Amino acid sequence: MKSFAYFPGCSAESTGLAFTRSSAFVAEQIGFKLTEIPDWNCCGTMAAKLENHELGYALSARNLAIAEQMEGHPDVVASCAGCYQALNLARRFVRESEENREHIEELISMPYAGEAKVVSLLEAMSDEETIKMVKATVMKPLRGLKVACYYGCTLVRPEYEGSFDDPENPQSMDNMMRAIGAEPVDWAFKTECCSGSQAVAMPGASKVLIERIFQNAVANGAECIVTTCPLCQLNLDMREAEINKQREARGLEPFDIPCYYFTELVGAAMGGRADELGIDLHFHPAWEFLADAKLRAIEILEKERAEAEEAARKEAERAAKIAAAKAAQAAKAAAAKKAGKGEETAPAKKAPKKPEPTVSTYQKPRHSQEEKELKAAQEALALKQAQLNAARATEEMLREELAKQAEELARAKRRADARAAFENVHDDASGFEHTPLPAMPDSTRSAPVPSAAPAAKEVTDNE
Numbered sequence: 001m002k003s004f005a006y007f008p009g010c011s012a013e014s015t016g017l018a019f020t021r022s023s024a025f026v027a028e029q030i031g032f033k034l035t036e037i038p039d040w041n042c043c044g045t046m047a048a049k050l051e052n053h054e055l056g057y058a059l060s061a062r063n064l065a066i067a068e069q070m071e072g073h074p075d076v077v078a079s080c081a082g083c084y085q086a087l088n089l090a091r092r093f094v095r096e097s098e099e100n101r102e103h104i105e106e107l108i109s110m111p112y113a114g115e116a117k118v119v120s121l122l123e124a125m126s127d128e129e130t131i132k133m134v135k136a137t138v139m140k141p142l143r144g145l146k147v148a149c150y151y152g153c154t155l156v157r158p159e160y161e162g163s164f165d166d167p168e169n170p171q172s173m174d175n176m177m178r179a180i181g182a183e184p185v186d187w188a189f190k191t192e193c194c195s196g197s198q199a200v201a202m203p204g205a206s207k208v209l210i211e212r213i214f215q216n217a218v219a220n221g222a223e224c225i226v227t228t229c230p231l232c233q234l235n236l237d238m239r240e241a242e243i244n245k246q247r248e249a250r251g252l253e254p255f256d257i258p259c260y261y262f263t264e265l266v267g268a269a270m271g272g273r274a275d276e277l278g279i280d281l282h283f284h285p286a287w288e289f290l291a292d293a294k295l296r297a298i299e300i301l302e303k304e305r306a307e308a309e310e311a312a313r314k315e316a317e318r319a320a321k322i323a324a325a326k327a328a329q330a331a332k333a334a335a336a337k338k339a340g341k342g343e344e345t346a347p348a349k350k351a352p353k354k355p356e357p358t359v360s361t362y363q364k365p366r367h368s369q370e371e372k373e374l375k376a377a378q379e380a381l382a383l384k385q386a387q388l389n390a391a392r393a394t395e396e397m398l399r400e401e402l403a404k405q406a407e408e409l410a411r412a413k414r415r416a417d418a419r420a421a422f423e424n425v426h427d428d429a430s431g432f433e434h435t436p437l438p439a440m441p442d443s444t445r446s447a448p449v450p451s452a453a454p455a456a457k458e459v460t461d462n463e
Contacts, residue, residue: 004076005076005077006036006077007067007076007077007083008020008040009080015234016079017278017281018278018279019079022266022279023261023263025267025272026263030134031133037066038070040063043059044058044086046082046197054103056086057094058107061091061094061107061108062108064118066110068113075119079120079228081120081230082154088118121263122262123165126164126172131175134179135179135180139269140268140298142181142268142293143300144296145181146183147225148187148225149174149184150217151170152229155170157191169190176262186220187414189217196234206235207239207242214236218255218257223289224259226259226262227262228261233259233260240255240284259282259284274287
């Protein structure tokens with residue numbers, strides 16, 4: 001059993017409740033022990049760092065210092081991508097120098113060595129042993145379900161020594177989806193930003209980015225999107241209905257693509273119910289779609305079973321025919337042998353001996369030169385055949401290498417197109433209304449920040 005100190009994060013019992021439920025269900029099935037860090041506090045994520053970097057590091061470091069005091073000094077696992085990044089950055093800051101460590105210890109008033117690793121929940125479940133455990137506990141594989149694995153812009157970035165996945169084309173979630181029978185699609189927006197942190201301040205630009213994510217997923221054959229970030233999942237799931245209204249007003253086809261946490265799909269494949277996994281909490285209908293996907297998977301399995309049974313029947317018939325032919329041949333041989341023994345009872349006449357040919361000691365055997373030439377020709381042919389086989393093998397190897405290069409070039413082009421589209425997003429979103437926040441006079445910058453409730457309501461009305 002793997003044991004971790006579990007950092008839930010602020011969204012665990014609110015907007016990320018489905019992630020919390022499905023994570024607990026999957027952890028129990030695969031033997032993960034997640035012990036919640038006692039008296040944990042908000043990690044600060046990016047909000048605290050915008051105010052003060054030291055504040056952000058201190059908030060995260062306090063949680064890690066408490067985890068170091070837990071029995072067994074376990075590694076810390078964070079399900080939220082933002083929490084994972086904040087905790088990891090704080091640990092790396094402390095380990096950079098003794099001066100940093102002493103300064104953070106002074107801020108949080110407790111010792112912290114930075115020894116325990118910080119891993120995301122996806123990373124913790126991505127090793128080969130855990131993947132095998134997931135496969136072993138799957139009861140209802142999601143065969144035929146095409147998913148777009150969306151990692152978001154935070155989980156695999158920034159890249160540093162010891163990063164668990166590629167920052168441009170990560171594969172850990174793709175491998176997990178294959179383990180439960182689903183088919184991850186190759187698409188260009190795996191790590192693009194959904195504008196989660198700008199959804200309130202710039203709702204127009206946010207919807208443009210989200211729509212592009214949906215468009216690229218659908219264009220590459222995805223039926224649903226799967227993620228591991230509570231903010232990404234909420235942003236995509238909550239905004240789909242509003243984006244569809246805008247699309248219909250523009251005469252475009254609406255989207256019908258639910259967005260899941262990866263643990264929800266894993267839990268569903270393990271036989272979990274909607275309420276156990278939190279799938280009944282989604283804005284866009286998600287459980288009905290998943291139920292249909294399971295029915296399709298059953299149909300695929302039944303079809304494969306029928307094909308396998310038909311193939312086995314044909315093989316059995318072929319084996320029976322071969323056995324019958326061998327039996328008939330053996331019977332025929334036995335009959336011939338028996339008939340030959342019967343003929344031996346009568347005295348057989350001896351055939352007259354043929355005189356042996358006499359060969360002069362100076363006479364060469366006939367056809368010796370032709371035999372040598374034939375042998376030489378055969379050796380030359382064998383050599384040519386070996387050369388031809390080697391050339392074919394080289395050609396096949398080159399073809400495979402060219403195919404890999406072509407695939408890599410295609411992926412690079414898609415990523416370049418995605419980056420170009422992302423860089424032009426503000427030009428495309430210029431038609432959306434956006435009211436900038438009023439500038440704060442110098443004399444009031446140190447004053448308490450007024451309540452943001454009326455501003456939030458105004459944004460909601462605009463949306």
